[in-house]
Amino acid sequence: MSLLKQIDKDYIEAYKAKATVKVAVLRHLKTAIKNRMVEEKADSLSDDVVLELIAKQAKQRKDALEQYGKAGRDDLAKVEADELAELEQYMPKQLSDEELSAAIDKAIADLGASGMADMGKVMGVVLAAYKGQVDGKKASGMVKAKLST
Known part of the structure; x- marks a missing residue:
């Protein structure tokens, strides 16, 4: 249905x-x-x-x-x-913090992202791959933390 x-x-x-x-x-x-x-x-x-x-x-x-x-x-x-x-109730199951972190790590590795300039690309890949399963604010914070280190 x-x-x-x-x-x-x-x-x-x-x-x-x-x-x-x-x-x-x-x-x-x-x-x-x-x-x-x-x-x-x-x-x-x-x-x-x-x-x-x-x-x-x-x-x-x-x-x-x-x-x-x-x-x-x-x-x-x-x-x-x-x-x-x-x-x-109508939304797909949200990714856990561990799953989201792994998805971000994979996107960073696949894109070869190295700095904050690549944040938009990484966010685009993660949000497209897990449509409706990711909180944008949480993902943004994690991506920032990973790219700024």
Whole structure:
């Protein structure tokens, strides 16, 4: 079953079960998908594009969660955390720190990267190879640490 069909099916189930958080999250996601379909003048989207939209929504939730946490708004931070948990069900399993470190080491070796000037190339290779499985901030920090030594 495609990711798009799974989201539609889960939305209907959540609506019937009156799961308000899941309904809200999936409604936002379905809107983002519909907007992308209109932009591309397409009848459907590939799973990769849908995954990209899910990752974008998850990143927005993470950023909001961080901001609310800094501002001391625990009530709003909890809402964002709940929504993020719902979105993460549709994301592929994230790489562990060890797996990410190994992937970065391999990309550095394959590219022959030697300094910070090669950071963009390394990040591009890692993010493309592990689409949706890598947190960009974490990967960026690791790449910087490895290239600056």
